[in-house]
Amino acid sequence: MAQPDRVEVLIVGAGPTGAIAASELIAAGFSVTCLEQGDWTHRAAFKGATKDWELSAQRDWHPNPNVRGRAADYPIDVTESDVNPLMYAGVGGATILYGAHWVRALPSDFRVRTLDGVADDWPLTYEDLQPFYEDIDQQMGTAGLGDDPTYPDGEAPPLPPLPIGKIGLRAAQGMDQLGWHWWPAPNAIASKAYRGREACVRRGTCQTGCPEGAKGSADLTHWPEAIRAGVRLITGARVAEITVNAQGLADGAVYIDRDGVRHHVAASTVIVAANGVGTPRLLLMSGRDSFDHGLANSSGLVGRRLMMHPYAAVNGVYEEDLESWLGPAGQSIVSHEFYETDLSRGFVRGAKWQVMPAGGPLGNRSGYGGHAEHGDADGEPDPLAAWGPSFHEAARRTFGRSFEWGIIAEDLPDEANRVVLSDSLVDSDGLPAPKIIYKTSENTRRLLDFHLARAREAHLAAGAIETYDTPLMRDCGWHLLGTTRMGDDPETSVVDQYGRSHDIANLYIYDGSTFVTSTGQNPTATIAALTLRAVRHLIAGRRDQEVAS
Amino acid sequence: MTTPIGMSPTALNTAQRETLVRVLDVLIPAAAGMPSGAEVGVADRWIDEALRLRPDLRDDLLHALETLEPIDAGLEDALRAYAKQHPEAFVAVGVLVSGAYYMDDRARLALGYPGQEDRRLVDDTGDYLDMLERVVERGPIFRPTPAEGAEA
Numbered sequence: 001m002a003q004p005d006r007v008e009v010l011i012v013g014a015g016p017t018g019a020i021a022a023s024e025l026i027a028a029g030f031s032v033t034c035l036e037q038g039d040w041t042h043r044a045a046f047k048g049a050t051k052d053w054e055l056s057a058q059r060d061w062h063p064n065p066n067v068r069g070r071a072a073d074y075p076i077d078v079t080e081s082d083v084n085p086l087m088y089a090g091v092g093g094a095t096i097l098y099g100a101h102w103v104r105a106l107p108s109d110f111r112v113r114t115l116d117g118v119a120d121d122w123p124l125t126y127e128d129l130q131p132f133y134e135d136i137d138q139q140m141g142t143a144g145l146g147d148d149p150t151y152p153d154g155e156a157p158p159l160p161p162l163p164i165g166k167i168g169l170r171a172a173q174g175m176d177q178l179g180w181h182w183w184p185a186p187n188a189i190a191s192k193a194y195r196g197r198e199a200c201v202r203r204g205t206c207q208t209g210c211p212e213g214a215k216g217s218a219d220l221t222h223w224p225e226a227i228r229a230g231v232r233l234i235t236g237a238r239v240a241e242i243t244v245n246a247q248g249l250a251d252g253a254v255y256i257d258r259d260g261v262r263h264h265v266a267a268s269t270v271i272v273a274a275n276g277v278g279t280p281r282l283l284l285m286s287g288r289d290s291f292d293h294g295l296a297n298s299s300g301l302v303g304r305r306l307m308m309h310p311y312a313a314v315n316g317v318y319e320e321d322l323e324s325w326l327g328p329a330g331q332s333i334v335s336h337e338f339y340e341t342d343l344s345r346g347f348v349r350g351a352k353w354q355v356m357p358a359g360g361p362l363g364n365r366s367g368y369g370g371h372a373e374h375g376d377a378d379g380e381p382d383p384l385a386a387w388g389p390s391f392h393e394a395a396r397r398t399f400g401r402s403f404e405w406g407i408i409a410e411d412l413p414d415e416a417n418r419v420v421l422s423d424s425l426v427d428s429d430g431l432p433a434p435k436i437i438y439k440t441s442e443n444t445r446r447l448l449d450f451h452l453a454r455a456r457e458a459h460l461a462a463g464a465i466e467t468y469d470t471p472l473m474r475d476c477g478w479h480l481l482g483t484t485r486m487g488d489d490p491e492t493s494v495v496d497q498y499g500r501s502h503d504i505a506n507l508y509i510y511d512g513s514t515f516v517t518s519t520g521q522n523p524t525a526t527i528a529a530l531t532l533r534a535v536r537h538l539i540a541g542r543r544d545q546e547v548a549s
Numbered sequence: 550m551t552t553p554i555g556m557s558p559t560a561l562n563t564a565q566r567e568t569l570v571r572v573l574d575v576l577i578p579a580a581a582g583m584p585s586g587a588e589v590g591v592a593d594r595w596i597d598e599a600l601r602l603r604p605d606l607r608d609d610l611l612h613a614l615e616t617l618e619p620i621d622a623g624l625e626d627a628l629r630a631y632a633k634q635h636p637e638a639f640v641a642v643g644v645l646v647s648g649a650y651y652m653d654d655r656a657r658l659a660l661g662y663p664g665q666e667d668r669r670l671v672d673d674t675g676d677y678l679d680m681l682e683r684v685v686e687r688g689p690i691f692r693p694t695p696a697e698g699a700e701a
């Protein structure tokens with residue numbers, strides 16, 4: 001039966017993965033519709049250039065949807081999680097708020113089982129992904145310096161590096177003293193005007209939205225062109241269910257519009273790009289009548305193996321004025337000195353470090369939960385200790401004179417860490433909210449202790465007069481990974497290396513859910529490269545693709 | 550607590566503002582070359598702005614002000630006791646008054662904070678290339694992809 005309303009490819013989620021997929025598919029001649037629960041975020045809405053920036057960062061632009069509490073966000077039940085997942089609902093997804101740290105995984109990340117005897121190998125290698133990393137660098141307009149000895153040889157980023165600033169220089173001097181690796185950080189931030197984006201002006205408010213349009217968020221890098229080319233992007237469209245026909249193929253999705261009306265979009269192929277929490281949530285919500293455990297879940301792994309990169313940091317305070325409110329934020333310099341496994345440290349795997357500015361007088365992370373207490377550890381701390389004359393003295397001592405060495409710890413997959421559907425919490429459309437069950441492991445705790453100690457040394461070598469640890473930040477789930485892992489074996493994985501569901505031949509997953517291990521890197525460069533590789537494979541195999549009709 | 554007609558829902562009444570001034574004298578006095586919170590208008594201008602941005606903290610602030618209003622002498626001790634009894638509300642008060650304080654230009658100027666200003670990008674690679682050369686000279690630090698079939 002002819003179905004004029006049927007779209008060839010339906011994408012759920014307009015974050016970077018949805019955007020990259022849509023761009024490639026429309027260029028290859030497919031008809032494409034994308035459903036996004038959020039809306040466009042206009043540049044003028046960002047507070048970076050106004051005085052209310054710091055206070056609004058603590059609520060209206062907070063990365064935790066439970067704090068922000070907008071109707072487009074779904075709430076998340078975190079009562080059984082050590083870490084809060086962070087995200088943003090809207091065109092561009094979490095790249096609206098991301099720091100644009102644009103780093104690749106390393107060759108060892110794809111061979112964790114072979115090299116370290118833990119977790120699993122990926123069904124692909126760094127070399128398989130490298131051309132896509134390089135291509136995506138061009139698309140995002142990455143700024144950085146080539147020849148970092150952390151990586152195999154390859155093309156340099158297309159734009160020159162951003163300034164590392166006084167904080168980066170100080171930190172680098174410390175690393176130089178210690179003989180430790182460091183490198184000017186790669187960021188998906190325009191250091192020169194690039195493909196319609198302005199050059200960065202160092203406002204430093206990247207993680208509450210870039211008011212200059214310099215940061216490579218997907219609403220700027222991909223969506224305008226994809227829409228011009230013919231992609232239909234429907235905002236305010238929350239997908240409640242992916243539908244499956246009698247042949248067991250995905251044949252579209254049901255979404256709820258802002259007036260609460262349900263619609264069905266018929267599609268030949270469906271791509272889910274809703275992130276490591278939103279994707280398993282949607283699969284678990286779908287097909288509940290026909291399948292016991294949600295869609296594409298014969299392995300039982302949908303929602304399991306959640307990894308979120310426990311984050312710790314050491315702040316160093318320096319005597320000199322480092323102008324440490326200046327951006328980008330963004331990262332200034334990075335280090336991979338302790339990235340690879342060294343068993344003598346008492347744990348496996350490692351972490352990437354980055355230097356970041358400290359923000360305004362309230363502090364870069366002032367609105368984030370889970371701070372280290374600066375009280376008196378022995379007696380009962382005086383609640384007024386930080387007030388009175390001390391309030392000013394502390395500001396004088398630290399403001400502009402401190403910066404953070406941040407530690408992105410690799411957490412290993414554990415089936416007990418997972419996303420399930422909450423049985424009590426619902427979103428503004430009455431759909432079940434995701435519930436997170438996530439505990440950090442002994443390996444992670446040892447890893448963090450070791451790295452915190454080294455980061456303190458790095459600050460001291462750079463001349464810090466004081467250091468403060470943040471051992472594990474609760475609001476640190478920026479990276480949502482692993483909940484529909486890829487693999488060759490349908491019994492132990494949900495999708496193949498191209499994101500195709502083992503169970504449903506025309507259902508694809510393109511976001512960080514497919515990660516086999518978390519790597520110790522900010523993941524979006526890898527998520528984006530995997531998406532590009534997967535969608536190009538889908539396009540190349542279009543004649544053989546089984547589709548719903 | 551209800552808001553009288555015609556008043557912004559975030560505005561405080563006179564008694565509340567007066568109590569806030571006394572609280573500010575404890576929390577943000579003039580010191581270290583910085584102006585006091587009361588002096589830069591936290592209690593009469595910036596607190597409204599802070600409450601507009603953080604309406605979620607309004608109840609906590611009002612609770613604190615109501616509790617502290619009858620206290621004449623020894624406000625510092627009363628505030629300390631309040632903070633121990635109601636730590637969350639005290640944190641909320643702290644967020645509001647510090648956020649309000651640093652919105653004022655006098656406070657910013659005294660601290661040397663120009664705000665999240667824009668600056669032209671400068672190329673500072675020349676400042677660090679010699680150090681970076683030493684990183685390169687130490688050679689690659691990654692473990693290459695092992696040959697197919699290799700074991701841990």
Ligand SMILES: Cc1cc2nc3c(=O)[nH]c(=O)nc-3n(C[C@H](O)[C@H](O)[C@H](O)COP(=O)(O)OP(=O)(O)OC[C@H]3O[C@@H](n4cnc5c(N)ncnc54)[C@H](O)[C@@H]3O)c2cc1C
Nearest residue numbers: 013015016017037089093094099100101239278511522524
């Ligand atoms: C504050 C912050 C800072 C970060 N910093 C960095 C960084 O510096 N470097 C880095 O590499 N990564 C960073 N990240 C992570 C990065 O933003 C994500 O990895 C990236 O955005 C993932 O892209 P995605 O397209 O897979 O998912 P998302 O960007 O999360 O997009 C998914 C989209 O799907 C939509 N959606 C979900 N469910 C539904 C549904 N049922 N119906 C309709 N729409 C739906 C969502 O609204 C969302 O817009 C950061 C994240 C945050 C929150």
Ligand code: SF4
Nearest residue numbers: 200201203204210327
């Ligand atoms: S520092 Fe640059 S990228 Fe970040 S918000 Fe400012 S202009 Fe945008």
